[in-house]
Amino acid sequence: MVNFVENLKESLYKGFIDQSHNKADTFKPKLLVNNLTENENVLTSLLEELSDCQDFFFSVAFITESGLATLKSHLWDLKIKGIKGRILTSTFLQFNQPKVFRELQKITNVEVRLTDLKGFHSKGYIFHHHSHYSLIVGSSNLTAHALKVNYEWNVKFTSHENGEIIHHFIQQFEDVWDGSQLLTTEWIDQYEQSYVEREYLPDLEKVIEIPSEYHVNTLKEAVEVSPNKMQQAALHSIQLVRDTEHNKGLVISATGTGKTYLSAFDVRRFSPKRMLFIVHREQILQKAKSDFQRILGGISNDFGILSGTSKQSDVRYLFATIQTISKENVLHQFDPTEFDYVLIDEVHRAGAESYLRVINYFQPRFLLGMTATPERTDNFNIFELFDYNIAYEIRLQEALEEDMLCPFHYFGVTDFEYNGELIDDTVTLSKLVTEERVNHIIEKVHYYGHSGDTVRGLMFCSGKDEAKELSSALNHKGFRTVALTGDDSQVERIRQVNRLENGQLDYIITVDIFNEGIDIPSVNQVVMLRQTQSSIIFIQQLGRGLRKHDSKEFVTIIDFIGNYRNNYLIPIALSGDKSQNKDNVRRNMKDTSYIKGVSTINFEEVAAKQVFKAINNSKLTSLKVLREAYLELKNRIGRIPYLGDFVIHNSIDPVVIVEEHTNYYRFLLKMKETIPVLNDYEQQVLIFLSLEVLNGKRYHEILLLDLLFQQGRVSHTDYLRELEAVECSIDEDTLFSVQRIFNLEFFTQITTKKYGEIPIVTSEEDMYRFNNSILRSLTSNEYFNFLVNDLLQTAKEKAGIYNPKEPLTLYQKYSRKDACKLLNWHNDESSTMYGYKPKHGTCPIFITYHKDEKIDSSVKYGDEFLNPKLIRYFTKSNRTLQSEEVKKIIYADERNFDIHIFVKKDDNEGGDFYYLGKAHPNEGTAEQTVMLDKNEKEIPVVTLELVLENSIETKLFYYITKE
Structure with a gap:
């Protein structure tokens, strides 16, 4: 308690009196904003406070489904820990939709009340910790845009539980709470009946959620379709390919980013005498033809379809299935120079004989290929097919940042435990469709929900039998589902997709047939019930819900994470980081700011542990993995790649390669x-x-x-x-x-x-x-x-x-050998450094925060962070206050010794440690105590407090300290 009070005093001094004060700043007041360039947002701070509180209460006027979704997995974890909260909201301006109140009812560890206080417009989040309260008060409602994107001002500050200011807030909250009405199903039913859709008024939800984008189109006139920002850049790049006298170009664009419109815009610019558009499924043709007609204009007779059911071929713009046009008798109806512009959709399939036959036959003035996933598991080189001319490339993260896709909330949830063990790689079909697991699936899809009035979901299973049995089990429980597999015809697939879109089905349960080539824009929930075998397939399946649609504000992705070896692929797929650097993969688990816009990535605590376990156990740098990355890059650039190429193309980290093979020359020989x-x-x-x-x-x-x-x-x-x-x-x-x-x-x-x-x-x-x-x-x-x-x-x-001005850069990782080198030691003494070593005016201290249970008790020190700026540190055993090396630490400031702190979470992180900066001994805290050796004999050790010059960044602090 004394430490907390002193820390709070010092923090307040820094916050309100002297910003250069550097003794303690853990609890200093802080302005919270959404800064996209710095990857900062209000949501991060809110979640950090939630994860560490004893209870909480929110007073917020406006709540949206998407805003609530950002908290759901965290509230679930709190429920497991027995932590409860309260939310006070209202029906002010009828902003809060009836459905958000039903979503609030699902969160059983949160009590919700409604006030009819006139003009209720508060926005405050209060968290009760062991000895203090944290408050976030300002302009952010509980909406996704307010917490992640909009320009908001919020102040976060800390108060002792006896502080006057916190009692003012609590009293205000309690006064309104006591006069408010409990949220019940009956109340929601009544509200739903009185709720008025405000067609005649400005859309309040858009005004509040996305003010920068809101406008009123009073004339209701048709708006001419024009290229979006991405399409404008892509059109320019495609033209550059032609201007440099190349007749082929490849566009790599994430699912849902408007590739068809893009190609139509380019055709309009090119103005061919005749055009051929090739797809692999008949169901896509009609939509593609319709989109082209909208962009190109002209008479309907200029557009035609060549497929199994339609034989229009003598038209200016022909849309054909590969199955039909690749037939010899059909192909040879056309002159090889008949079409001066040929487009191939989903061109990653072009390694098939049917595609190659068509591509080799026609001689267009320009050939354009489009795909979301050019990488191939069969090692066919799509890039070579297009002379390595990548006209344009936009992947998932960039597309989200440009607001081209429907936002998503990803939830990595814990899979079902069978006989006390999580489902793993070897599980049998009987365990996958037990009554208990089916109920577990229902519980999760209900809790995490969906945007819009009714669910339109896709469930991906690991096998055909599982899909069929799960569909049957869900149907017995009142759901409307159908299983579709590769055994089903195209006609049947189209029929069931139409039923899903028309609201006659809740879910289509499938294996892999909907990974690509299917367009169901209204899908608002994607459920993954299989282990992740491939980053490509993971993104393909997630992408099924990313098309924008008027019926949804976001798509919910629910990924059931069991005890699978390949779980490490999840953060790799979500981040798009192909470095194979374990540290990067771990960082992408604890810091998901690479996902832009209002989209979020969330893991239930147990599920996150399973992913970290898989990362620790994986061999990301096996020769097989490195060879695959190498061949993928070689295919892309059309020659042997070298170290710089891996960096330019965001591929595997070159350091990873040389650490495994000592130099790149030897790797090339391999x-x-x-x-x-x-x-x-x-x-x-x-x-x-x-x-x-x-x-x-x-x-x-x-x-x-x-x-x-x-x-x-x-x-x-x-x-x-x-x-x-x-x-x-x-x-x-x-x-x-x-x-x-x-x-x-x-x-x-x-x-x-x-x-x-x-x-x-x-x-x-x-x-x-x-x-x-x-x-x-x-x-x-x-x-x-x-x-x-x-x-x-x-x-x-x-x-x-790295910071060139300093020998060591905050939060980067270093080995003991790095420390010797960068602190200018004359020799590499890393083999004898162990926990610390004072030398050359410096003392690097290396802390493994979570010790292995198997290590000798005589080296199992109890080092711990008392807060993000203060460490309780133990010296080596068999040391006393009179030990010379201990004195060098205790009196480091007087003796001009720089103490440098390096920490890693546990031994699974290898030999590298996060650098946390310089530290100073906290005066008067050094004391001699004892610890037990392996024979239960007491041995002396010295403990003292070390004060960091810089408080640890919050995300890293929680990552290191949490088990």
């Missing part, structure tokens, strides 16, 4: 590529550059090597001038450290041997130069020269995330 030969020493130099320079953690080495590569030799003066130009430090210790890296004196004997045993860079008469062997190789071996340059340019790109 890929069975025929490449020029390097001698042993050239390979050793590449190993040095790959393992010591490529990661970009210190720019000094990269800069000097790049100067030497370009100029041959560099003076000490010129080197310093170049360092200053990029704001790198030029102190003697750092420059001496760089020298020891290049002459290999920093490294252990084993590492020095691996790097060739002779200095990489020599320094004589104030001049730097490569050693003679490297100089000869750079001159005589063109391939070695190329590989070195590729590595240096890639290192420059990697260095972009």
Whole structure:
């Protein structure tokens, strides 16, 4: 309690008196805004407070389904923990729709009351913690736009439970609460009857939710269709392909982003004498023809369909199925130059013989291919088919940011436990369709709900039998479902899709046949009941609900997460991060700000643990995984990819490759590529550059090597001038450290041997130069020269995330060896560093926060964060207050020792630690205590508090501290 009060006082001093005050700031007042460029939003702070509270109460005038959806999984976790809350709202202006009140009733650990207080317009969120309250008060209602997108001002502040200000808020809340009416089913029924759709008034929900986009079209006239922002950029890029005299182009565009309209706009610009549009399913043809007619205009007789049921062929704009036009007798009805513009939809299928037959037959002036997923599991190279001319590419994250897709709320939910164990990879059909699991599925789809009046859902299963049995089980419980599999005809599929869209079905339950090529814009719920086997399929299935439709504001994605080995693919698929870097994958689980707009990604706590478990257990850098990523990139660019290509194309992290194979040359040999030969020493130099320079953690080495590569030799003066130009430090210790890296004196004997045993860079008469062997190789071996340059340019790109002004960058990850190097130690002492080591005026402290249960009790220290700025730290065992190394920590400030804190969540994170910045001993907190060794014998240890100069960013704090 004393610590909290002191921390609060210091935080308030910083917040209200002196912003430069740096003793404590955990509880300082904070302005919360939605800043899209900084990936900040009000919702993040609200969820952080929710996750750590004892109870909560909200007073909000306006609530939308989408706003409530952002909290649902978190409220579910609180329910499991027995934590309850209260929400006070109203019917002011009749903004809150009846359905949102029914959604509120589903959240059984939250009591809801309604006030008829005239002009009720409050927006406050209050959280009760162990010893204090947190408040978020300002302009944000409980709507998705207010919490994530709109320009809002909210203040978050903290009060002791005895503080006057919090009692004012609580009293205000209780006064209105006591005079309010409990939300009941009967009340909702009455409200529903009196609720008036405001067709004659401005749409209040749009005015409040999305004021920047709201306008009233009083004339109700037809609006001419014009290209959106993405389509304008794509049209420009397609024209550039033609202007450079290429006759083929590939457009990669996420499902639902308007590829058909885009192609129609381009056809209008191209103005062909005749056009051929090829699709793989007849049900798409009519819609495509209709869209083209709307954009191109002209008489109906100019447009025709060639398919199994329609034989129109003598038209200007022909829309054909591949099944029909690829038939020899049909294909040869046309002259090869008949169509001067040919489009192929879902062109990733073009590896099939039928497509190749058509593509090889026709000779158009321009061929355009369109797909959402060009990557192929059969290794057919779509990119080669289009001469590697990617005219335009927009993926899921960019499309969401441009508001081209329907927003989604993804919920990773916990799958059913069978005999106390989560369903796993080996589960049998009988376990998948038990009464209990079916009830579990119903509970989750009901709780997480859907936008709109009635559910129109797709459920994806792992097998045909499961789909059929689940459909039967759900139908017995009153749902209207049908199972569709690859055994069903196209006619039957179309019939059932129409039934779903017309409200005659609640769900279509299927396996993989609806992954692509199906357009059901009204789908408002997608349920995934199978393990994720592929990032591509995951996005295809999620994408079934992303088309915009008047009947929905968002789509709900419910992913049932069991004990599956491939769960690590979920954050990879959602983020689009292909780096195969485990740290990136973990970060994308704890920080989902890469999803733009009002869309959110949410995991129930148990489900999140299953994903983290899969990440820990996975081998993301297996040769199989690396080979697949390599071949995918090679197909895309049409040649052997090099390190820089992986960065440019957002593919696998080059550092991941070299850490597995020591250098990229050796990796290419593993890929069975025929490449020029390097001698042993050239390979050793590449190993040095790959393992010591490529990661970009210190720019000094990269800069000097790049100067030497370009100029041959560099003076000490010129080197310093170049360092200053990029704001790198030029102190003697750092420059001496760089020298020891290049002459290999920093490294252990084993590492020095691996790097060739002779200095990489020599320094004589104030001049730097490569050693003679490297100089000869750079001159005589063109391939070695190329590989070195590729590595240096890639290192420059990697260095972009690090602060050149400081040796270490906050929240980046470093190994013990990195710390030795970047803190300018003379030697790599990482093998003997263990928890900490004071040396050279610095003391790096390495903390593994969650200790393995199996480790020896004598090293199982109880280090813990008391708050985001304060650590209770334990020294090594068998240390006392008189131990010299302990004194160096206790009196670090007096002795000018810089304490640097490095923390990792647990040993599953490998050998790298998050850097949390410098810390200072909290005066008077050091005390000697005891801990037990493996024989239950008491041994001395010293504990003290360390105050961080920078409070840990909240997302990282919760990630590290939570079990």
